Amino acid sequence: MDLQCLRCWNVLSLLLLLPGRFWCMSVHILNEQPVHVIPGTKLVLTARIEKNLWEQISMIKWTQEPETGHDRTKVTLATCPAKSPKCSGERPDVQVSLKQQETTLEMNRYSTEDSGEYSVTVTDRSGANTTGRCIVREYEAVHHVSVSINVSHSLLVCHEAWGTDPSFSWLHERAAITQQVGKVSKDGDMLIVTMTPICGHFTCVVGNKLGYSSATYTAAPCESGGRGMTAAVVCLVLLLLVCGGVLAFLLWRRRRKNNMGERLYEHTDDTI
Ligand SMILES: *[C@@H]1O[C@H](CO)[C@@H](O)[C@H](O)[C@H]1NC(C)=O
Numbered sequence: 001m002d003l004q005c006l007r008c009w010n011v012l013s014l015l016l017l018l019p020g021r022f023w024c025m026s027v028h029i030l031n032e033q034p035v036h037v038i039p040g041t042k043l044v045l046t047a048r049i050e051k052n053l054w055e056q057i058s059m060i061k062w063t064q065e066p067e068t069g070h071d072r073t074k075v076t077l078a079t080c081p082a083k084s085p086k087c088s089g090e091r092p093d094v095q096v097s098l099k100q101q102e103t104t105l106e107m108n109r110y111s112t113e114d115s116g117e118y119s120v121t122v123t124d125r126s127g128a129n130t131t132g133r134c135i136v137r138e139y140e141a142v143h144h145v146s147v148s149i150n151v152s153h154s155l156l157v158c159h160e161a162w163g164t165d166p167s168f169s170w171l172h173e174r175a176a177i178t179q180q181v182g183k184v185s186k187d188g189d190m191l192i193v194t195m196t197p198i199c200g201h202f203t204c205v206v207g208n209k210l211g212y213s214s215a216t217y218t219a220a221p222c223e224s225g226g227r228g229m230t231a232a233v234v235c236l237v238l239l240l241l242v243c244g245g246v247l248a249f250l251l252w253r254r255r256r257k258n259n260m261g262e263r264l265y266e267h268t269d270d271t272i
Pocket residue numbers: 150152153155
C-alpha cells in the first residue's frame with residue numbers, strides 16, 4: 001500500500017514537472033556576425049530571449065573566451081540575477097542590462113585582447129539553460145594591396161590581405177574608368193579591360209573605415225598619347241621657326257629702308 005502511494009506521488013510529480021521538460025527558451029545575439037570592432041571604440045552586443053509565459057529567467061551570464069588557441073579560458077564579464085535590477089560586472093568598463101526580453105552588453109574601450117567568442121547564457125528557475133554565441137573580431141585596416149594581370153582574359157585582379165570589409169575602386173591614368181577602358185566586376189576586385197592594346201597605369205584603391213591603400217599596374221605607355229605629344233612639339237617648333245623667319249625678314253626690310261633714306265639724305269646734303 002505504501003509503495004503504491006509512493007509510485008503515485010512519483011507519477012504525479014513527473015506530470016507536474018512535465019511543462020518544464022518542454023524546454024522552449026532560447027537566446028540569440030542580434031548583431032550581424034562576425035562583429036568587427038575598431039579598437040578603442042565601444043562594443044555593444046544585444047541578445048534576444050525567446051520564452052514562453054510560464055518560463056521564468058533566474059540568471060543571465062555573459063562570458064568571453066579566445067576564438068582559437070590552447071588556452072581557451074572562459075572569462076565571466078557580468079552576471080544578472082533576474083530578481084535584482086542591477087547586473088554586476090566583473091570589469092569596470094563592462095555594463096550589462098536586462099530589459100524585458102533583451103539583454104545588452106556594453107564594453108567601453110574595446111581592445112585587441114577582447115576578441116573572441118562571446119556567449120550569453122540564460123538560466124531558468126529549474127536550472128536549465130540555453131546559450132547564444134557570437135564571434136567578435138578586431139576591425140582591421142587594409143593591408144598589402146597588389147594588382148596582377150590575367151593576360152589570357154584581359155583581366156586585372158586586385159588583391160588585399162586581411163582588411164575588414166574592403167571596398168575596391170579602379171583608376172586609369174588617375175581618372176575614373178570609362179567604357180573605352182574597361183568594366184569593373186560586381187565585387188569590384190576585378191577590372192575587365194576592353195581597351196586594346198592595354199596601356200598606361202591602372203590603379204586599384206582599396207578602402208574601409210580605417211583608410212585607403214592602393215597599388216598600380218603599369219602597362220606599356222599609351223602610344224596615341226605619345227604620338228600626339230610629339231606632333232604638338234614639332235608643330236610648336238615649326239611655328240616658332242616661321243615666326244622667327246617673318247620677324248627677321250621684317251627687321252631686315254626696315255633696316256634696308258632706313259639705309260636707303262640715309263643715302264638719299266646724304267645726296268641732297270651734297271647738292272646744297
Ligand atoms: C584568368 O582568368 C580566368 C577567368 O577568371 C581563369 O579561369 C584563369 O585561370 C585565369 N588565369 C590565370 C593565369 O590566372
